[in-house]
Amino acid sequence: MRQLFKKKLMQDIEKEAARQDTEGQKPEQYLNEHEWEKALLKSHDFKRTFYVNQKTEKKFCFSFISTLVDESILQNNALPYLLEGELTEIVDVKSLIPIADVQVSDHNEDIETKLFNGYVLLTLEGEEKYFAFIAAQKEVVRNVAQPEVEFSVIGPKESFVESLDHNLNMIRKRVPVKELIIENYTVGSLSKSGVAILYIDGITNKDNVNTVVQRVKDIEFDEITDSSYIVQLISDNQNSPFPQLLDTERPDRIAAILAEGKVAILVDGSPHALIGPTTLVEFFGSFEDYFLNYLLSSFFRLVRLFAVAFSILITPIYVAALSYHYELIPKDLLSTLITSRREIPLPPILEALFLELTIELLREAGARLPTKVGQTIGIVGGIVIGTASVEAGLTSNVLLIIVALAALASFTTPVYRMGNTIRLLRFPFLFFAELWGMLGIVVSFSFLLAHLLKLTSLGRPFLEPLYPPRITDFKDAIIRLPFTMQYNRPQYLRTENPVRFSEKKAKQKKDIDE
Amino acid sequence: MRIRSFFWVLAAGITLSGCVEKEIIDDVNIEMGVGYDFVEDDKIEGTVMIPIFNPDKKIGNFTYSATAASSRDLIQEVQRKSAQPLVTGSLEIALFGEGIAKKGIREFTDAFERDASIGARVYFAVADESAKSILSGTYGNRGNAVHLSQLIKHNMETRNLPITNMHLYLFDLYQEGKDPYLPILKKVEPEIIDIVGIALFKDDKLKSELPPDKMFFFKLLTDKFSEGAYKLDVGKEKVVIKDLDSKHKIKLTKRDPYNITVEIKIKGLIREYTGHIVTPEIIKKIEKEFEEQVNKEASAMIKDFQEQGIDPVGFGQFIKSKTRGFDFKRWEDEYKNLTVNVKTDMIITEVGIVE
Numbered sequence: 001m002r003q004l005f006k007k008k009l010m011q012d013i014e015k016e017a018a019r020q021d022t023e024g025q026k027p028e029q030y031l032n033e034h035e036w037e038k039a040l041l042k043s044h045d046f047k048r049t050f051y052v053n054q055k056t057e058k059k060f061c062f063s064f065i066s067t068l069v070d071e072s073i074l075q076n077n078a079l080p081y082l083l084e085g086e087l088t089e090i091v092d093v094k095s096l097i098p099i100a101d102v103q104v105s106d107h108n109e110d111i112e113t114k115l116f117n118g119y120v121l122l123t124l125e126g127e128e129k130y131f132a133f134i135a136a137q138k139e140v141v142r143n144v145a146q147p148e149v150e151f152s153v154i155g156p157k158e159s160f161v162e163s164l165d166h167n168l169n170m171i172r173k174r175v176p177v178k179e180l181i182i183e184n185y186t187v188g189s190l191s192k193s194g195v196a197i198l199y200i201d202g203i204t205n206k207d208n209v210n211t212v213v214q215r216v217k218d219i220e221f222d223e224i225t226d227s228s229y230i231v232q233l234i235s236d237n238q239n240s241p242f243p244q245l246l247d248t249e250r251p252d253r254i255a256a257i258l259a260e261g262k263v264a265i266l267v268d269g270s271p272h273a274l275i276g277p278t279t280l281v282e283f284f285g286s287f288e289d290y291f292l293n294y295l296l297s298s299f300f301r302l303v304r305l306f307a308v309a310f311s312i313l314i315t316p317i318y319v320a321a322l323s324y325h326y327e328l329i330p331k332d333l334l335s336t337l338i339t340s341r342r343e344i345p346l347p348p349i350l351e352a353l354f355l356e357l358t359i360e361l362l363r364e365a366g367a368r369l370p371t372k373v374g375q376t377i378g379i380v381g382g383i384v385i386g387t388a389s390v391e392a393g394l395t396s397n398v399l400l401i402i403v404a405l406a407a408l409a410s411f412t413t414p415v416y417r418m419g420n421t422i423r424l425l426r427f428p429f430l431f432f433a434e435l436w437g438m439l440g441i442v443v444s445f446s447f448l449l450a451h452l453l454k455l456t457s458l459g460r461p462f463l464e465p466l467y468p469p470r471i472t473d474f475k476d477a478i479i480r481l482p483f484t485m486q487y488n489r490p491q492y493l494r495t496e497n498p499v500r501f502s503e504k505k506a507k508q509k510k511d512i513d514e
Numbered sequence: 515m516r517i518r519s520f521f522w523v524l525a526a527g528i529t530l531s532g533c534v535e536k537e538i539i540d541d542v543n544i545e546m547g548v549g550y551d552f553v554e555d556d557k558i559e560g561t562v563m564i565p566i567f568n569p570d571k572k573i574g575n576f577t578y579s580a581t582a583a584s585s586r587d588l589i590q591e592v593q594r595k596s597a598q599p600l601v602t603g604s605l606e607i608a609l610f611g612e613g614i615a616k617k618g619i620r621e622f623t624d625a626f627e628r629d630a631s632i633g634a635r636v637y638f639a640v641a642d643e644s645a646k647s648i649l650s651g652t653y654g655n656r657g658n659a660v661h662l663s664q665l666i667k668h669n670m671e672t673r674n675l676p677i678t679n680m681h682l683y684l685f686d687l688y689q690e691g692k693d694p695y696l697p698i699l700k701k702v703e704p705e706i707i708d709i710v711g712i713a714l715f716k717d718d719k720l721k722s723e724l725p726p727d728k729m730f731f732f733k734l735l736t737d738k739f740s741e742g743a744y745k746l747d748v749g750k751e752k753v754v755i756k757d758l759d760s761k762h763k764i765k766l767t768k769r770d771p772y773n774i775t776v777e778i779k780i781k782g783l784i785r786e787y788t789g790h791i792v793t794p795e796i797i798k799k800i801e802k803e804f805e806e807q808v809n810k811e812a813s814a815m816i817k818d819f820q821e822q823g824i825d826p827v828g829f830g831q832f833i834k835s836k837t838r839g840f841d842f843k844r845w846e847d848e849y850k851n852l853t854v855n856v857k858t859d860m861i862i863t864e865v866g867i868v869e
Binding site for chain 1: 523527528530531534535536537538539540542544546565567568569571573601603604606631633656657659660
């Protein structure tokens, strides 16, 4: 089968080459045969067209990849002028056509990259050395949509798209200063993805920038399809379940963290930007926190932190208490727990695993299915399986409530990546709770803590401000203090200019009445 | 290296988990009440009460009884009768029959203090007649153990029962110059348990009993009130004083022979008064009457303790804390000659909204 397919392909290629030859006459002398041409000629979207200038009767040729080029630009803005204008030398192209990005070059090695970036190669009869590139990129970009992962009721409603230029445009508009530096690198031997590294000169610590630049440059990978690849490739500890770079789809958030002195990484083709260095507590702060009054947002942050602890620990505690520590259970709760468990044939651990896995299955199924079907799965799973398994005597209803609440609590984390981590963390805790009871929970918590203490994000401590303790950085960590108190940038970033605004001046500006 | 250490932890986790005794909540019999009685031939009857959790959320009770020569044999006897292992961690109340209490309960309390799973706030009580008859009844709808412990708890917190539990009992027992005391429970009706007084111990042996009407004065001396109530006769009228709040302070006023002053400060409000209007003069009168009564009763009680040679208030311990080179051998005699003055200061803060 494969042989047959190959054979057919070869035939096609030969046919195509023959067609090119007959249609476009014989390749003229001024067309230098290059390696890239031979390879390109096999693709059917590589086009080469020949024209003759009406005044000078010079022949010229367009070479381009039709799928990357907006041909209407060629037809309307280039071709009429080139046919009718006085084209004697290649430099004349610049003055003839009304397109800003026209380059004359003699670098043969540039041709391949330029062609794949949507440029049209113009060669002229009689010019052996020089040729011109005309920019005619075709931009296929979806519209700027509302943020879906980090939706906020208040605040800007635009989110990143897959085009790097559009994304940078959204950021530039929010930080219109010359200090905003955008460095560009190409990563991936096949994908040639553009990676932009953004920081504000004079604020961001150069070490942080250099770390990012060096790590991005060092990436050895063929196809980078999304910024998630970059996160995994440049993380400090790639074996950690914790994401060490924050990702966001909000340009406003990027603008805010640039002002704090962090580095942003944008990848062409990815609607998610990366932020580093970051800390653990930052993953529990939603960007909407900054749009609300500080009292409200502090409260919500505390709720979220509690939800995370609850989500990780409640099922293991249930298993530990029911398997080992009956004396911990208050006497009023004892009857509820025992009554709910009297018909259950499974030990607490199996009961808990059964429900946890059911929830995981539901989540996976819901995530893989189209939205409409996914809703049905939610209802089927939530109501039917839950109720039925209680009625069938497979699980106790107390545990059903606990597991459902834990699952709900894990969804409160504003960053999706962190939510996934929390999903995973529960299982080692469960395992150790079954083995050693409460002691097992303490042991696994110690492991977790040791791991978090060791973890760094771009070389900066991940558990800051909890450890190393930085009292001043608590102003925007577990709680968020009012903006008037956020006059210093976070300490752990070691910014070149630690002062955001003058505290004194901010206090001087008072109403006339006062 | 890291992988190796990880495997060590995993291996330890799996192998060491065999060392932990698993007690799955519905596969054990949770002992919530226990009672000891004295039966003939120097034998002890132990009763263990476990709750039965019914599907309709009602809690039933079940008791295992066994007779043995010592408390250690009792455990074996009872375990043999139980279908699931008996565990002691959720013990709520331990009852001692009067016969056992008179012979000394150290043998039993020793087992409780050694068992790490038993909390220090287990209630101890002396059972008038037999512990078994109290444990085998049915009271309330939350199980016997919870009923009994709540009965004792609310009487301690808001009524005239001085606070005792396992911790305080053991503290008093091992404290030189202080003797422990426990409440006495009695089954007055098939479904009702009453607190019929306070059992006063000499060391771990029951020495005498204090009737319920003296409990109020006893608590004034040994404990503090936060929410008590007392009925008082003033001339022809009767007064009920509520929300009693009391403090007591012991002062050593003289040595050789020892002379002690107990200062009691009481605050309260008038809840019921059979007369019409409470005037300031009447308040003064009530306060005075109350003070006199407390002084009289408390002094008489202390005199009684001195005669019996028991010291539940802890005068010995108090004097020891104030005296260098205190000798407990001499204290036995000195206690008999101790002079105790009770001074009471009563303030009525409120008389109700009727003027």
